Amino acid sequence: MTTAVNQPVAGTPLIELTGLNVVLPTGERSEVEAVKSVDLVVHDGERVGLVGESGSGKSVTGRSIAGLLPTSPRVRVSGSIRIRGQEMVGAPARTWNEVRRKTVGMIFQDPLTFLNPTMRVGRQVAESIPDRRLVRSGAGGDRTARDRAVFRFLRQAGLPDAEQVAASFPHELSGGMRQRVLIAIAIAKEPSLVLADEPTTALDATVQQHVLRTLDETVAELGTSLMLISHDLAVVAGMTDRVYVMYAGRIVEEGPTAQVLAEPRHEYTQALLRSVRSLTDQDTDLYSIPLALRQRFAEEPSHVA
């Protein structure tokens, strides 16, 4: 069967979750309803945030979109996951593989669990470049063309010393560099959606800001959609147009990011915002909350009451 999961379909959202429930086993006789009745939409070119405290169900929602839930037969998924209009609940593994190859590029919190420790970085990026991309660029599929593309993606992901990075093993790179490698791998696939789950949580503040900037610029350059999962409102405020707030497995609030931050309706969102506002006001980078909020509100006064 041929699927067309990477082809835009007029009037059809790129991602559409409807009444999604995910139950995961937590022990021999116990389970958790990690995601409850979630409705969520991402359109082509949109930047959407998913925020909430630890354990609220953000990652499980993200993994549902990438078909990366645990494989146990005790995992129960109900409701609907449509990708380019195609129902994915119950879809065979090969359809999910195709989605991950062409449509959804994921960036995880911990690159070391994703990267192969025994393979040089360049080869890992090379393997994610689809042949069709090289052929379209007129380069054909030969080794040199692929190497050139690898260096280009690494540079695009904020690694100017691309040749050296490509020749390295993951453990030879810093945390920030590894995270950029994941960005390179994700964008090399030319996905319709970059799904970044806490992409910078493990990094220190300065590196975090650089990596976020790279992700921001790269997504803008490629015109892909972005779904950014974070417990950190600061990150989401600076980089998304629309935000979903999750609490205890449910979406409790959704709207334009500036509006949700300016006039949070749900008490949980208000509490999230209060805790962020009590943070230091000394940050000066775009991706630190006080400034991010100020800039957002300054740029979009129509959203502010």
Ligand SMILES: Nc1ncnc2c1ncn2[C@@H]1O[C@H](COP(=O)(O)OP(=O)(O)OP(=O)(O)O)[C@@H](O)[C@H]1O
């Ligand atoms: N592989 C798993 N097996 C069993 N339960 C899981 C699994 N992954 C997550 N859970 C549970 O599902 C619920 C939602 O977890 P999830 O990881 O989606 O939260 P989160 O909002 O992403 O939190 P964090 O920011 O800490 O990652 C939690 O109760 C968690 O313990």
